[in-house]
Amino acid sequence: MASDVLQNYIDGAFVDSTATDTLDLINxxxxxxxxxxxxSNQDDVNAAVAAAESAFESWGKTTPSVRQTALLKLADAIEAHSDELVEAQCRNTGQPKAVIAAEEIAVSADQVRFxxxxxxxxxxKSAGEYMDGFTSYVRREPIGVVGQVTPWNYPFMMAIWKIGPALAAGNTIVLKPSDTTPESTLVLAKITKDILPDGVFNxxxxxxxxxxxxxGHPALGLVSITGSVRAGIAVAASAAQQLKRAHLELGGKAPxxxxxxxxxxxxxxxxxxxAFFNGGQDCTAATxxxxxxxxxxxxxxxxxAKAKTLKVGLPDDPDTFYGPLNNxxxxxxxxxxxxxxxxxxxxxxxxKRLGDRGFFFEPTIITGVEQHDPIVQEEIFGPVLTVQSFTDESEAIDYANDVRFGLASSVWTKDHGTVERLTRALDFGAVWVNxxxxLVAEMPHGGFKYSGYGKDLSAYGVEDYTRIKHVMSSHD
Structure with a gap:
């Protein structure tokens, strides 16, 4: 394969794909x-999974302190390589460089430390006697080799959300980044070379x-994706064929x-x-x-008035609030x-579009919408905000919940009672108040309904990458 084509990272080394087909990366x-x-083709995937299987034999038996030490070194290395990560990601996303540095690289290092x-x-559960003459206890173990697929909206941070809990729990990984935004993930792979044993991260x-x-690889114990509902359904269906676990963080339509x-x-x-941060390319965006x-x-x-103050511009401009749409x-x-x-x-x-070159789109606000309108019901994943009015609290709750998504929401009020009622009534995995x-690393991120299942971040996210074993010992 031509030398100017990016390489896969398998078993601690950058290697050419065995495939001849390529795709262009567009700024x-x-x-x-x-x-x-x-x-990459099935042979490439097989090689990566085989490397992860081999590495799991030792990595899966490491003590938590060993994994902690590796992750702390990784966090330091991420900060040290911030400029390189920013440049790599910006080539693929066009995001403001200052935003990548502050909101992805720095935040990701903190999340790795968590x-x-x-x-x-x-x-x-603590060990105990639940039947006379026997002691029971629970082992929490790593699952094994996990397959992970990341999106293009926050390529680096989403990779961290995947690998952080998986590594903490003792799993090994094969990760496929989005086809349009692979470069920051490859920098991450390079960073891990002297920190993680070969084959732990591929x-x-x-x-x-x-x-x-x-x-679809049969050796995986869990598959995880952050992406569209369509992609999530395909992953879940594939996983079901082999009774693998699936971890799905999908779309949103946050009220x-x-x-x-x-x-x-x-x-x-x-x-x-x-609504407009990252051009609305955020599953939790206010939409x-x-x-x-x-x-x-x-x-x-x-x-x-506020939308008109948010600058849509170039990555090097420190005043740019958001850049282009991804592709x-x-x-x-x-x-x-x-x-x-x-x-x-x-x-x-x-x-409408801004300019005649690049994928820039104006901050957009639409009024007069009705609940059944596609613009209200469907995820746009762009800088688009709809506005509709309600007459009483019951109607507000109905409007908010009447979509197929259930990832994030917010309520804005000064009344404590309203807050308590709404935080219970809103059918979303996160409810923000005012x-x-x-987001913080200590709290779970994940939704209901068509927004998927499983949690990112928090101790709940780490638990998702473990399995539970009951051990029962006879006293005789």
Whole structure:
């Protein structure tokens, strides 16, 4: 294969794919080709899984302190290689460099340190006699080789969310990054070379077919994906054929429920930033404002004013709030969905492409929508925010919950009783109160319904990468 094609990382070394097919990597800022990646095949996947199987024989038996030490070294190395990681990711995503550095690289290092601590905090039932003459206890063990598929919206951080808990629990890994954003993951692989034993972490590049080959490999004990609902369903169906575990973090359609007593300016600022951060390419992004009718117009005006202050621009500009959408197919889909809004809806700001080169899209706010509208029901995954009004609390809850997704939500009010009722009633894996989108390593991230199952981050995330064994010993 040509020397300018990116390589897979298998068994502690960068190696050429055995496949001859490649795909171009396109910089979404200017649509130039910045590299080529292999479309790895089953032979490549088999080699990576075999390396992970071999490495598990020793890595799976390491003590938590050994895994903690490795993860702490990895966190330090991530910080030391921040500039290289930022440049690699920016070529593939066009994200503002300052945002990548602060919101992905620095945050990811902190998350790795959390997982290092979590490696030594796994718990189970205490030993005890539950039947006369016998003592029982629980062993929590690593699963084995896990296959992981990461998305293009936060390529580096999503890789950390996958490998952090898997390594902490003692598993070995084969990871396939998104076909459009592999480069920061390869830098991560290089960083791990002198920290993790060969074969513990492997990276195979490719497209959906490569991912299917990985997910379908019979040696995997668990498959994990962060991606679309369509991709998640395919992974779950494949895993079911071999009764593997599946860990799915899928789409979202997060409501921000705003009551009449909310601080309008503060609420508008928080929602707009949560809606348009990373160009709305975030499964937890605020996408639907459900606001009391008495403050609908005032909140819309404030949202529009805030949106106009958020700069869409180039990666090197420190004032850029978000950059382009990731790829031409996604850009085309967002444009199509916004252009297909019904006649009763109104685009009050945005709604179109910015410039004539690159995949830049304006911050867009749409009012007059109805609950059944596709723009309300479907994940857009772009800088698009809809606004609809409610008359009472019951209607607000109905509107918020009446989508197939259940990942994230927020409620905006000064009333404690409203908060308590809404946090219980909202059918989402996360409910923020008077804020939307902050995440911490100590708390679980994951949703309900079509948003998938399994948890990222937190001790719950580490537990998902373990299996439970009951040991019962006779006293005789």
């Amino acid at each position: 979404p800022v200017d649509e130039t080709v910045v590299g080529r990646a292999p479309i 997982f290092a601590g979590a490696a030594r905090m796994l718990e189970g 990276v195979v590049l490719g497209n959906g077919g490569t991912g299917a080959a990985l997910v 921000a429920v705003v009551f009449a007593d909310a601080d309008i300016e503060k609420t508008a600022s928080g929602i707009a930033e949560a 639907r404002v459900v606001v009391h009718e008495s403050i609908h117009d005032a909140l819309v005006d404030a949202l529009v 031409i197919n996604h850009f085309t889909e967002v444009t199509k969905k916004v252009g297909a809004i019904p006649a009763h809806a109104t685009i009050v700001t945005g709604g 804020c939307h989108i902050p």
